[in-house]
Amino acid sequence: MLEFAEAKYTDRTTLFVEVILPLAIAINYTYRVPLELNDQVAIGKRVVVQFGKSKLYTAIIARITDRAPEKYEAKYIIELLDDVPVVNREQLQFWTWMADYYLCNIGEVMNAALPSALKLASETKITLNKEFEFDRSELNDREYLIVDALDLQPELTVSDIAKLLGQKTVMPILKQLFEKNIIIISEEVSDRYKPRRKTYISINPVYHNSAQLQELFEILERRAPKQADAVLAYMKLSRQQKAVLKSELIEASGAGAAAIKGLIDKEIFFAEERTVSRLREGDEELEANFELSPAQQVALGEIKTQFEQKDVVLLHGVTSSGKTQLYIKQIEEMVNSGRQVLYLLPEIALTTHIVERLRKYFGAAIGVYHSRFNDNERVEVWQKVLNGQYRVVLGARSSIFLPFDDLGLIVVDEEHETSYKQFDPAPRYNARDAAIYMGNMYNSKVLLGSATPSFESYYNAKGGKYGFVELMERYGGVQLPATDVVSITEETKKKTIQSHFTSVLMQDIGNALTAKEQVILFQNRRGYAPVMVCRTCAYTPKCVNCDVSLTYHKSSGRLHCHYCGYREESPAVCPACGSTQLEYKGFGTEKIEDELQLLLPDSKIARMDLDTTRSKNAFQNILNELEEKRIDVLVGTQMVAKGLDFDGVTVIGIINADSLLKYPDFRANERAFQMLAQVSGRAGRRGKQGKVVIQTYDPGNRVLKQVIENDYIDLYNTEMPERKSYKYPPFYRLININIKHKEAEVLHNQAEYLAKELRQHFGDRVIGPEYPMVGRIRNYFIKSILLKFEKDGVSLPKVRATLREVILNYNTTKLSKGSIVQPDVDPY
Template sequence: MLEFAPSNTSDRKTLFIEVILPLAIAKNYTYRVPFEMNDAVAIGKRVVVQFGKSKLYTAIVAAIGTQAPEKYEAKYILEVLDEQPIVTPYQLQLWQWIAEYYMCNVGEVMNAALPAALKLASETKIVLNKDFLIDRATLHDKEFLIAEALDLQPELTVSDIAKLLGQKTVMPILKGMFEKNIINISEEVSDRYKPRKRTFITLNPVYHNQDNLRELFSILERAPKQADALLTYMKLARHQKAVSKNDIAEESGAGPAVIKALIEKEIFFAEEKSVSRLHYEQENDTGIFDLSELQQNALNDIQRQFEDKDTVLLYGVTSSGKTQIYVRLIEEMINSGRQVLYLLPEIALTTHIIERLRAYFGSNIGVYHSKFNDNERAEVWQKVLNGDYRVILGARSSVFLPFDDLGLIIVDEEHETSYKQFDPAPRYNARDVAIYLSAMYKGKVLLGSATPSFESYFNARVHKYGLTELVQRYGGVELPDIEVVSIAEETKQKTIQSHFTGVLMKDMRQAIENKEQVILFQNRRGYAPLLMCRTCAHTPKCINCDVSLTYHKSSGKLHCHYCGYKEDSPSICPACGSTHLEYKGFGTEKIEDDLSLLLPDARLARMDMDTTRSRNALQNILNNLEEKKIDILVGTQMVAKGLDFADVTVIGIINADSLLKFPDYRANERSYQLLSQVSGRAGRRGKRGKVVIQTYDTGHRVLRQVIENNYHDLYFTEMEERRSFKYPPYYRIINLDIKHKDPDALYNQSIYLANELRKQFGDRVIGPEAPLVSRIRNYYIKTIMLKFEKDGISINKAKAVIRDVIMQFQTTKLSKGGIVQPDVDPY
């Protein structure tokens, strides 16, 4: 490691800098600084370097010194990109901790942490920003040339642009074009997140004068539809703070041309605003509310516990008003001049919280997640760096932002698996990173959930965390009535229709008759999970992965949900030539299809990965649900997260067995969480909801615990098993996934690694075993599991030994073609 030295030296001293490259390499590289750049380099700034024979990368300066590397000759850096550091010392410390804790390289952490606009490389693809109107007359010659080239060829790499301009370093020019919003990274554009927009109408202030208004109505006598629209606006404006174009159109029956004419005459002024996708109560618009007695007691308890605990768990049943407690804590933190990070598992499904917080805190709040395009993410990064935002609302990646003085981190729905990054490295859990991040700033962490993870609840019970409980719904609303219905019994009595029991059909019909809404949950997308030949039992499988293909009726193809492979659905069995092919099982697409026949008058929609891929698809579904254009919404796990609608009174869980029978030590915990969260979507606004759980195993313990809302019984029962079988939170788990395209080579590699690890750790090593899906994207997989007790062994020393074993393995001929991926705390 280089010695740290001040960067503002102006003499002819030869400086060397250690840089972090956005690559999976074991060590940082050292580069030499040209004399004329001595004053420009500083820790946390970006520099352009050549790595390998010809590739250019944007790297981050991690250390500065005067010592040349001993093993190789240092190349010169080519450019310093920043006037001020864009990465803080706290961030560098966090990156290093993540790399060590999660057993990856710091370059992989950098790659995950920085928005793409801040880490340009030779092969980065550049496109024009189509949402930005460019005045080309204002561009410099080189910028103009790049823009013209992108007109002719929509996508260029940084290397292409370097050739076009005839110079090696083009990063500063591209940086300037990013800052002017002229260009984007192509990978980010296709998946861009769009806020919901709505046009709001206001009356020209001239017509607030009664005489002018009377005169206006006399003029509009010749245009009765316009007069009706104006009257409708005035009526609506008396009862609501904001009147939208849609409100006027629906109430008066006026077409778009009528309202457009009033706007053109400057009688109406129109303004497009971003609005919430989801329902929330009108009084929240003002940012003024009173906590209930229970909420106030919980808030006081949290504040008291923060005096001697850095982390507190808020365990509150669904719809108990946790968000309002968060708001009070955020207000407190802002008043003390510190920053707040509010983490959410699914940004796209919880946009109402963004609007709610913006109502309270206005421009003080920023939003950050991967669905924003690259320019937007880079802009938020810069604003956090400058201290422009006091509150950041974001998904897991927002833990990487350059905070200045972070006083509080709220982790909402802390039990959610979405906080865990599975691929690629770093395979971090944002909840756990948040706790380390907060400790660096001497801040506090509040974990919130209606169904806490066992690890967090365990930590609260052993007094590592504080614990506050909210056991009643806000406003005294009752928890939903839950009924478990036997699929086997109804099949026997012939009262089941397709996949819907008589009980669920009756409740759905009643809800639709009452102009209420229904959500149906099925934890599998597609039409049918299996296509099988009745003659020979052949099942089509993916050519790249060890999974059966799922039939999707919308495309008429068989899909692999792991690698994206598709093929036409056969009409003849490719194995025996039989025409007797049938579909087995059912997914959300089949549920929707069957419902359209059983309830032909019901307005249906489906919310899963297939229906929400396009840019505004999710927004449109949620808008339609809010505006009561949907009677029944069919969905996967997406429907369990963040939906908050006044008129959803019936929840149907089509087949609970697929959750309860999953071969995983967390199956019961996850089943309880998911069933409770889905159930919690019902009856959130004064009406008691109804939940129908369809299952073959009506006596399953977890179902009883869900009905009784008995989290504690679940916790104590499961913890006994975990203690007996050496699972978290009593033990730590590290998985090693070994991958290879040749199954025989994989077998030899995994056996070798397991034996080497057993020499060090004995029976703490389990495997190698094939996971549930043992081949993905043509790579065969074996997993070695290591279990470490929490007392009596240093986990850091154990990780160091594992690293040494992997490194020693990678120096052998046996390792050729193999990939070893450590995953710390894998579940």
């Protein structure tokens, strides 16, 4: 554990600092402090140190002492980078807990926690910020040399710049250039987040005069009747509302985009792009000064009462019940008391939807933090939280690492979501569970919200560990959607199925499109076809790096591996037997989109999955088109289940529910219910009851019945005895250990040895080793050992300490050569 006490030393005392390096090393290194820096070093400040023969790293001071290390001679720190600490003591305590709980090293936590620009190292890549204009005459000689070199070579490492300047201490210079926004850190590959923009139309003020307008109208009626229709539609819309959207004008006039463009070219209309919220104008739910419904008022009162006795409260509210409004009331109260709030969301896409709603209350005091931001933007948010400028922060799971100093409330929205779990690399943490620890550390309240809570949270709430509040009434009295379960087998026998679409689904799609309504179709697999098979010899193309078949993507015409990214050309001839009888088995979103377009040639079909949302702002663009009703049918993976809330969507189709229900995982039924309930909740959320069609080969499945009846309680009550019987959460804690090696036989021996060592300590709580579903990824073979520990009567800190010792001892044996051991606490 880190020591946080800071003794007082004289100017002449030889000081040493224990630092955290952004590396997976088990013990922190100690460095010597030059005497002239004695009064400047402080816990949480960054220092530049040499580690190894020549590598430079930015490290965080974790401890200050006057004792030299016994086992090695301490090197001097090269540079102190900060005037004030960039990491506070609460964060260091949090990092220490996370490293201990999730069986990793504190350097790995630091690496995940800090934006890249705060941890520059020798190999960090530097590029010029081309979006920022600056006066080069204001640069000093060294800064000018760096900028000049970046003009000639667009990307340089810190080591390159050190050689260029002929000195080791380049970090402070790079820090100055970064703070001036002149350079950016190119380790961050995500797109820069951009707000949504819409085009608004206004009429030339000349035509505010009724006589001038009448004259214009008469000319247009004779020469350009479509443009006349557009002007007439504009006048009607402008009387009804303050601002007229271009998309609304096109729809209302029926004149088409060309007619509007013609009017803009003639300077009769002016077009203006504005940054807007994704929220619909005039929507009662999103008003700044909204009124809570009676059910919401009761729930809010219960939350406050529960918080008097419990630090964590679970809010179980059905989809569209107005949970966000209750969050806002709680946030408002906390901000008024002067404390900070963290609002966690499982998906980056949801932040746009929520942030504008909160900005109506908190203005510039609200910050957003997620991976769509580049590194400059992340550091800016970090500094504003550190300085207390942001009182409310919205973010994805990484925002738990921000430097809060007085956190009063943490809201975890959709607390059941798997997106809160970090799988790779370490630390393999769950942001929801980490948030609960943070709440305890900061003496703050934690509000968990979900329409379909995780069984662990519900179990803790029903057992009295958490407070519990229910909100079972939809906001505005909107009914839950009507649900039909349709047998694919029956429709196939009757020959009423078209491609992958049953007659029931096609009829509902047709009715919706006739009524100018929209449809969302859910298929939880991307690509065109999951498997290519030779009909002659049954050959299937497989990834060269992983033990998985390649998925065919029609858009690229290539076979893709969804695990490592490997791609190869789709063969015309079987490479095994030379046959041309190659066919595609199964279907993904791409194939659904393709075949639906053939069945509905006059409709606009779009697709939302990982492939269509890779490019800059692609996700936002699809949502814009859906909201503006330029998309009739949206086909997508689980992305479509989260955060979409549009008036026009009245029909939801689940193409094949069996891919969720038949998954080999103890959580399969729980997750299938959560996913199907979330997808179903997208239909008919305003004014009109929606319709959900679930296609399946197993229409009698118990979980489908529970989804139709929206009976979470029955699901919970039927699943829990099985969980207890087979020793799964919430009754048992799981720790999974993956062992990886490039040779299968060596891996087998290593895994058997490690499992044997673990059984000496934990007995029959150790299961395996076994190959996981995918036994080789990126040329590493994998075996898994699962450990199950009862919650009562077992000291989990002792378990983790023993595990560390066993893994350390294993790593010191010759047998471990070439292997990678990855423990994962609470893995699912």
